Amino acid sequence: MCELLGMSANVPTDIRFSFAGLARRGGDTGPHSDGWGIAFYEGRGCRTFHDPEPSARSDLARLLRAYPIRSRVVVAHVRRANRGAVSLENTHPFTRELWGRSWSFAHNGQLKGVKKLPLGRFRPIGTTDSEHAFCWILGTIADRWTALPPPRRLDAALPDLFARLADLGVFNVLMSDGRSLYAHCGKRLSAITRRAPFGRATLIDDDLAVDFSAETTPNDVVTVIATRPLTRDEAWADLPIGETLALRDGERH
Template identity: 75%
Template sequence: MCELLGMSANVPTDIRFSFAALARRGGETGPHADGWGISFYAGRGCRSFHEPEPSARSELAKLLRNYKIKSRIVIGHVRKANRGRVSLENTHPFSRELWGRRWTFAHNGQLKGIKKLPLSGFQPIGSTDSEHAFCWMMGGLQTRFRTLPRPSLLDRAVADLSAELHKLGVFNMLLSDSRTLYAHCGKRLCYLTRRAPFGTATLIDEDWQVDFSQETTERDVVTVIATQALTRDERWTDLDRGDVLTLRDGAIRLLKPGSASAAILVSPHAC
């Protein structure tokens, strides 16, 4: 299994603290040594970095830990290969263009029979079941909508397509179009929201502590999603299997399986 990292914020935010923990799990504190990648959105633009080697020993990952890239939406991934060889083309996050927007996708889990699902205009470059699932989702969205739909319709469509893939196995997923960050829990995902009054957080995977009250303003709202909790002194909330989160500007909407509409999920605590 791989590990995921996502962030949605209402202001451009530095992800280095959380990425440091994820990178250590790529071959040092975790077994995910078969590649890593991270994508940062800036408006509709997206910059991505990938390597088919352990992030814990990567000079590029080390550079990113020391280089302050601020973004409102981030998707990160460390890979433990189970389908598809270790190679750059099989390294997440994957990306495609649809409706003039750059879509980015990362997944962990295994999907039985996924390559039997027919593809339309989007085709994989690599050989992973993850990229096939991504291309299938993009084709499904393009079939449903000729142009970019309003957010509520798109949210429901992403949830419906995720539910179909959930039937094939474990589908933990992060997806973004630069406007919204989507997360689907197939087996394990958790999240936390940091907002005022901000406190101190300490990473589980290395000796690094940050006092967020010194790094933020009272208006900042930042939600972080991860496969497993990244900090030891904050309260992470586990998602149920089949849950879909939609995140805009750090605010969360939760779509339960089979629900007709989204309900606002208000964090009961500040982190």
């Protein structure tokens, strides 16, 4: 099992508070010590950081906790390897370019027989089930459209593909093209949407609190999705098993 963290917001938002909680689970308050990674979208660009070291002890993770990258879409993952060796190429999130967009993908779970799914143009670099699943999804949608379709078309198409993968095992996933954040709950995902009036929140995994009212404007909308709630004093909602969320600008679509 691994832990996922995703964010969709209507303004560039600092993810450091949530990432600090997730990073502690990477070998400290959690057993997910086989690497971690994070993808931040900034406009059409996507900046990724990957480290096969445990996030709780990673120099790079320490830098990121101090580095105010502001982003509207974030996909992050701490890994506990079950399939595929601990190595850089097996570290989520995976990224690929399709239709001139940078796509990212982070998965939690095991997928029995996923490597029998036929691949098109996208090929795994590492050996995980997860990267194979990602390549299969992208190859399937690449065959369906020759150029970037409107978000609503993808919103309609992706749940069926996610459901096919969920039939193979546990498929909790976060995936983004930088416009939308897609989240599929195969077994466990929780979400919270923060909007005015903003309050205060305290991490479960660290002695760290933040007063969001001091960091936001009244129009900000920020949805955070995580395997397990990251804060102790907010009302996280579990996603129903089998549900796919499509988020844009922090809102569900």
